[in-house]
Amino acid sequence: MPLTTKEWLALEKKAHQLRRLCLDTTYWAGSGHIGGGMSIMDMLTVLYHKYMNIRVEEPLWEDRDRLIMSKGHAGIALAPVLVDKGFNDPEQLKTFNHTNSKMGMHLDANKVVGVDASTGSLGHGLSIALGTALAARVRGKDYWTYCILGDGECDEGSNWEAAMTASQYKVTNLISFVDRNKCMIDGCTEDVMKLEPFADKWKAFGFIVKEVDGHNIKELCDAIDFALDNREAPVMIIADTVKGAGIDFMENDYRWHYGAIDEDKYNQAKASLDKYYEGRKARAEKG
Amino acid sequence: MAGGLTYTAVDSTQLSTAEYYGKALCELGREHPEIVALTADLGKSTKIGMFGEEFPDRFFNVGIAEQNMFGVAAGMAKAGLVPFLSTFSTFASLRSADQLHTDICYQNVNAKVIATHSGTSFGQAGSTHHAICDMAVTRSFPNLTVICPADGMETVNAVRAAYATPGPFYIRINRGFDRVLYPSTDYGFEVGKAVTLHEGTDITVIACGSCAFQALQAANFLDNTDGLKVRVLNMHTIKPIDREAVEKAVMDTRRIITVEDHSVIGGLGSAVAEVVVEFGKGCAFKKLGIQDQFAPIGLHEDIMSILGIDSNGIIDAVREVMKKDFELDDNWDDEV
Numbered sequence: 001m002p003l004t005t006k007e008w009l010a011l012e013k014k015a016h017q018l019r020r021l022c023l024d025t026t027y028w029a030g031s032g033h034i035g036g037g038m039s040i041m042d043m044l045t046v047l048y049h050k051y052m053n054i055r056v057e058e059p060l061w062e063d064r065d066r067l068i069m070s071k072g073h074a075g076i077a078l079a080p081v082l083v084d085k086g087f088n089d090p091e092q093l094k095t096f097n098h099t100n101s102k103m104g105m106h107l108d109a110n111k112v113v114g115v116d117a118s119t120g121s122l123g124h125g126l127s128i129a130l131g132t133a134l135a136a137r138v139r140g141k142d143y144w145t146y147c148i149l150g151d152g153e154c155d156e157g158s159n160w161e162a163a164m165t166a167s168q169y170k171v172t173n174l175i176s177f178v179d180r181n182k183c184m185i186d187g188c189t190e191d192v193m194k195l196e197p198f199a200d201k202w203k204a205f206g207f208i209v210k211e212v213d214g215h216n217i218k219e220l221c222d223a224i225d226f227a228l229d230n231r232e233a234p235v236m237i238i239a240d241t242v243k244g245a246g247i248d249f250m251e252n253d254y255r256w257h258y259g260a261i262d263e264d265k266y267n268q269a270k271a272s273l274d275k276y277y278e279g280r281k282a283r284a285e286k287g
Numbered sequence: 288m289a290g291g292l293t294y295t296a297v298d299s300t301q302l303s304t305a306e307y308y309g310k311a312l313c314e315l316g317r318e319h320p321e322i323v324a325l326t327a328d329l330g331k332s333t334k335i336g337m338f339g340e341e342f343p344d345r346f347f348n349v350g351i352a353e354q355n356m357f358g359v360a361a362g363m364a365k366a367g368l369v370p371f372l373s374t375f376s377t378f379a380s381l382r383s384a385d386q387l388h389t390d391i392c393y394q395n396v397n398a399k400v401i402a403t404h405s406g407t408s409f410g411q412a413g414s415t416h417h418a419i420c421d422m423a424v425t426r427s428f429p430n431l432t433v434i435c436p437a438d439g440m441e442t443v444n445a446v447r448a449a450y451a452t453p454g455p456f457y458i459r460i461n462r463g464f465d466r467v468l469y470p471s472t473d474y475g476f477e478v479g480k481a482v483t484l485h486e487g488t489d490i491t492v493i494a495c496g497s498c499a500f501q502a503l504q505a506a507n508f509l510d511n512t513d514g515l516k517v518r519v520l521n522m523h524t525i526k527p528i529d530r531e532a533v534e535k536a537v538m539d540t541r542r543i544i545t546v547e548d549h550s551v552i553g554g555l556g557s558a559v560a561e562v563v564v565e566f567g568k569g570c571a572f573k574k575l576g577i578q579d580q581f582a583p584i585g586l587h588e589d590i591m592s593i594l595g596i597d598s599n600g601i602i603d604a605v606r607e608v609m610k611k612d613f614e615l616d617d618n619w620d621d622e623v
Contacts, residue, residue, distance in 0.1 A: 062367055129362060131362020135367060135368045138368060
């Protein structure tokens with residue numbers, strides 16, 4: 001169903017809260033993968049607050065929708081989302097990355113409630129997601145599996161093994177995203193290892209590709225709605241994003257793949273996020 | 288334990304070890320709809336394809352893409368299925384080691400790897416297809432049970448036990464026909480418990496896989512020719528190792544030889560040595576296996592002979608170790 005302006009504004013507000021919580025978590029941890037966390041927060045907000053059928057009181061409900069975070073280093077974004085949903089004690093975020101914390105930078109599905117797979121080693125998530133999607137077919141279930149990949153991790157050949165299998169088995173109960181923030185640890189993706197023509201690659205592997213602005217709630221929703229109705233081929237949503245989105249001194253700077261936040265930076269980032277939110281609200285209000 | 292089919296000694300002459308696996312898996316599949324099977328273009332070679340013929344909707348051939356196969360299996364297991372995966376042992380343990388380690392063992396999911404063509408059993412294919420490091424690699428992965436069955440009957444038992452026991456399993460079986468050690472599945476197989484094939488008090492030979500039969504032959508020969516009483520243990524479970532059986536062997540015989548179709552680094556011999564050293568009692572010890580080299584090309588039985596892991600090699604090793612002084616002081620009370 002089409003996104004109403006009211007719903008859009010509510011999602012913008014939630015995304016803003018979650019970006020703030022991700023920033024807080026990074027500050028409490030001292031450092032973190034904040035750049036790639038910010039680039040996927042709109043996707044996570046839309047999935048967890050509009051689409052995913054999950055039960056906080058029954059986290060392992062077997063009919064729940066799944067999210068496989070293939071870019072496992074984005075735990076610093078997923079953990080706040082799961083805490084905000086009520087899956088985990090908020091105090092846990094204050095221990096993120098601390099010794100003996102349940103929450104490390106790559107979330108452990110056996111320790112953090114609501115995490116559907118332990119990821120971190122790149123190029124694994126799409127296969128795991130394919131497994132949960134195929135399991136739904138075998139077991140006659142109608143849940144959906146969502147998967148978020150980083151663009152840099154698409155250098156890993158195992159993704160393309162998974163892509164071929166998704167296409168061969170026509171896995172349409174799997175909806176995948178690539179966070180196309182165009183940055184990786186050592187530089188820009190096109191400098192380190194060229195991905196373009198990226199959409200054509202996924203198309204060649206049998207996917208229907210939707211290219212969207214990954215920070216436009218409406219475009220993300222439209223793409224997901226398309227994928228939910230589609231039965232032709234697996235869908236890959238390539239979300240054009242900004243690394244560090246909303247924090248002016250981080251945006252599009254690959255060095256913020258992982259970074260440290262002191263009090264000055266924290267305050268600067270908070271102010272930037274507030275300003276960013278005002279702009280986002282104004283855009284949503286226009287519809 | 289699954290009922291229905293029984294296996295006879297006659298089957299052993301007609302079924303390869305992998306065919307026993309395929310048959311046992313089909314039998315389990317009939318009773319348990321949550322079992323699914325995956326392969327990477329080796330359905331026929333590994334015999335997991337037998338499951339696919341009977342249950343096409345529960346069989347997934349992902350093409351020549353082992354890494355993806357292990358990840359898919361992990362996802363399936365996370366969603367309530369019990370996946371069995373089969374490819375050659377060298378690919379299962381090396382090509383997709385990261386996925387086995389992280390997706391399956393770290394997440395501690397209920398996935399069962401039945402890896403075929405283990406050791407040098409695919410001898411003529413050469414070192415690209417020999418699996419001489421797989422036990423070393425998999426034994427170090429937390430949560431993973433590692434089994435090396437001695438023959439077809441033991442393979443059936445191991446596959447049934449893997450289904451019956453929650454958690455990840457790695458079972459390595461041979462290509463082709465194994466020499467028959469057990470005429471039936473009814474000999475008291477238990478994961479983590481060695482089976483005594485021959486009683487003895489002079490020396491203990493601890494073997495796994497195809498070397499177990501060879502060790503038994505060597506023990507019978509040495510009994511007749513040298514009057515030596517050789518204890519033979521079939522240590523089918525490499526992890527968790529049967530510490531009690533190893534410690535008892537040290538106490539009773541004070542001489543141990545291990546035999547495996549695998550590198551002497553990291554496999555059965557290393558697992559036994561770890562127990563012996565931690566036990567702290569003097570013991571003459573020798574590891575037979577592949578001595579930190581790549582194996583030659585050839586028929587499996589020829590390679591085993593060249594490597595000294597057949598009955599003749601074991602006989603020679605027993606005679607050598609019987610000459611070793613393991614300690615001068617016979618008073619064990621002063622040892623730690």
